[in-house]
Amino acid sequence: EPPAAAPPGGSGCAPRARGPSPGRCGSDICYGGSDAAAELRARLRAVRHTVLVLSGKGGVGKSTFSALLAHGLAADETKQVALLDIDICGPSIPKMMGLEGEQVSECSNILFVFFFLQNLGVMSVGFLLSSPDDAVIWRGPKKNGLIKQFLRDVDWGEVDYLIVDTPPGTSDEHLSIVQYLSATHIDGAVIVTTPQEVSLQDVRKEINFCRKVKLPIIGVVENMSGFVCPKCKNESQIFPPTTGGAEKMCQNLSVSLLGKVPLDPQIGKSCDRGQSFLAEAPESPATLSYRKIIQKIQEYCEQHHLPEEKIM
Ligand SMILES: Nc1ncnc2c1ncn2[C@@H]1O[C@H](COP(=O)(O)OP(=O)(O)OP(=O)(O)O)[C@@H](O)[C@H]1O
């Protein structure tokens, strides 16, 4: 189904000016006052589950996983899913969701998400850039202000699953999102890695970060885990797991391994076209792995679901 380009918002909504909107005090961006936590709570009160997607290294497939997690959850049409991209320096979600070049719309200081499907909304910092090739070079406080603005000013509506694609590593943005979302509820984090030691090293840091900020870890996904040749069916380890891969690391650190996703060149092609790989290659081994992982995340969230009074 083609993406609906126009966000909802009614006729009076002019396209939003580029860049974050100024705060009420007239400063470049509003960092929130004493009532900020209450505002955030109010805005996010109808979000049932929040899942952060993290990775130690860049390029391991975190944004791809976030996009496909959102697609997979939205396959159940009774669920409302929102995908938030806070990768301020390299937002790739607009392209992966076929929404590149879109600009955020606002009406009465409320920002509207774009809908890929009727039940799958997307919000990305990329919608604030004038061109997909623009670089964002901002200092921490400005980034934090933007993240808070996203959470506070966006009309999320009723959301069953809010998936947050974060930048690689552990930075100011991670601390901010954990702090802001703690005003409501975070189910936990999914950490994406390749089997290589160089990626696993950074995952260990990520796990320490989660433990420090008391963010539950739903589990680890080992991506690019082997390649099955479509011709001869031989399996090759493109990124050899020299130290036992994610499986060994998860055992050692008492963290769940949610699953392994093999390399499949079709994944990149589908993402570049802004299409769901799960829908385009429903029988592929990678899709089957993604589906099993998504089901585990869903089960985890259902087991940790919010008390009714928080769902208003
Ligand atoms: N299992 C896979 N098989 C083949 N290609 C993959 C797989 N997973 C991801 N890719 C490709 O790897 C590249 C990097 O993926 P992606 O942009 O999701 O990484 P990332 O971890 O979000 O990177 P960054 O954090 O730097 O934005 C993309 O071209 C994507 O299509």
Ligand code: SF4
């Ligand atoms: S395993 Fe390698 S050489 Fe053999 S068919 Fe597959 S791609 Fe070709």
